[in-house]
Amino acid sequence: MLSIPISWLISILALIAAAMLVQASALPKQARAGFLGFLSALAMVGLLIGLRLQFGWSGAARVQPFVAILLGPTAYLGFRALVQDDEGLLVLRRHAAAMLVAMAFMLLPVPYAPDVIILVYACTYLFLLTRFLRYDSDRFAHVPDPSMLLVRAALIAVVMLLGLVILADGLITIAALTMGDARVAQVLSGASGALAAFIFLALLVAIPLVLNSTRPIVAEQTDTPPATEEDRALVSRLDSMLTESGLYRDSNLTLARIARRLGQPARDVSGAVNRVTGQNVSRHINGFRVRHAQHLLETGDLPVTEVMLDCGFISKSSFNAEFRRITGATPTAYRASTRG
The missing domain is CATH 1.25.40 (Serine Threonine Protein Phosphatase 5, Tetratricopeptide repeat)
Structure with a gap:
């Protein structure tokens, strides 16, 4: 056969x-x-x-x-x-x-x-x-x-x-x-x-x-040159754009899209964020997402999962890890502390 x-x-x-x-x-x-x-x-x-x-x-x-x-x-x-x-x-x-x-x-x-x-x-x-x-x-x-x-x-x-x-x-x-x-x-x-x-x-x-069940890979920290005025101006434009547009809430956001919106090469945006904030673009964006999550947890009654999705996270483990890194507490514990 x-x-x-x-x-x-x-x-x-x-x-x-x-x-x-x-x-x-x-x-x-x-x-x-x-x-x-x-x-x-x-x-x-x-x-x-x-x-x-x-x-x-x-x-x-x-x-x-x-x-x-x-x-x-x-x-x-x-x-x-x-x-x-x-x-x-x-x-x-x-x-x-x-x-x-x-x-x-x-x-x-x-x-x-x-x-x-x-x-x-x-x-x-x-x-x-x-x-x-x-x-x-x-x-x-x-x-x-x-x-x-x-x-x-x-x-x-x-x-x-x-x-x-x-x-x-x-x-x-x-x-x-x-x-x-x-x-x-x-x-x-x-x-x-x-x-x-x-x-x-x-x-x-x-x-x-x-x-999928492990923590995201974090880039090894390396020595970086001091930030310039151009770097600070670029990061300020980035932060203003993110705040005004709410683009950080898009879970499919990429560095290339951010760079196109700013009219700058992606490498320049990445380097400026690293020199000014000491972290990569992904973590910088997650800072906006976590701050938005804090606001929703403090002022609303949305379930934590819906808060996570509304902020641009799609993984509960990533959301919890980033939220704890920035605030020192889990989303649930943070909401409880603000309602105390």
């Missing part, structure tokens, strides 16, 4: 994720294009692995490296587009040119050239993606604060996938060089690729669930 290869199930899941991503209109177009390219490449790799292992199509082995090499660049460009200093088409052209050069080398009649190129490429993009893990929420200017945990979870998953690709391809190359048995190397390649893709999809499901 004909059975469906496990790798094809992975391809189906990747395509479902891609279809859902198409509808994520809140993401910048460049980010969606990068992630769609990554998921499509992952789906194609799963399809080719199934054709190799289940049906013995040798042509899949020749095509697979040219698809697998897309994983690193597309993932990087997707996350890169979420960062405030994205350079758009210039970055895309630079990475596309490098990828075409790599593919040209893979076509050379040199033994194990595709394996070596894939290893070098995976290591390069593993390094580039790992650097994003050091960024705080302000650097991801196009990501609303409540979505940062999911973005970090996806980033961790992609980093681990590329690590598995490096490990698998390294073992494949060693096996091919020492054993000299192409069939053994081919089976090892297919099995390793299927395992890596399966673990990757499991991480995409598991990591967000784990991180």
Whole structure:
């Protein structure tokens, strides 16, 4: 009886994720294009692995490296587009040119050239993606604060996938060089690729669930230069804009939107807030939200959950943590103390 290869199930899941991503209109177009390219490449790799292992199509082995090499660049460009200093088409052209050069080398009649190129490429993009893990929420200017945990979870998953690709391809190359048995190397390649893709999809499901119950990541404090008069003026404009518009109550507010409203680069807004207040933009915005929550708790009878949503928080744990950080009490205890 004909059975469906496990790798094809992975391809189906990747395509479902891609279809859902198409509808994520809140993401910048460049980010969606990068992630769609990554998921499509992952789906194609799963399809080719199934054709190799289940049906013995040798042509899949020749095509697979040219698809697998897309994983690193597309993932990087997707996350890169979420960062405030994205350079758009210039970055895309630079990475596309490098990828075409790599593919040209893979076509050379040199033994194990595709394996070596894939290893070098995976290591390069593993390094580039790992650097994003050091960024705080302000650097991801196009990501609303409540979505940062999911973005970090996806980033961790992609980093681990590329690590598995490096490990698998390294073992494949060693096996091919020492054993000299192409069939053994081919089976090892297919099995390793299927395992890596399966673990990757499991991480995409598991990591967000784990991180959702933890506290938000706080950027490590670093020494900053003193604030200038321009910094104070910019932060004053920001505070006036937030107070007058109530924009802080929008749970999908991003640094990019704030910067556009102020007519300033996102990096300048982030730097000014950091130098003037000693905290990042996310925490500065949360200060407005908590002060609004204090007012509602003091003067009204709305349930705490409705107060949380009205202020722009969508997570009860985040609301309680930020409220306690600023006021020293939980929302419930604060309301009780004001009614005493």
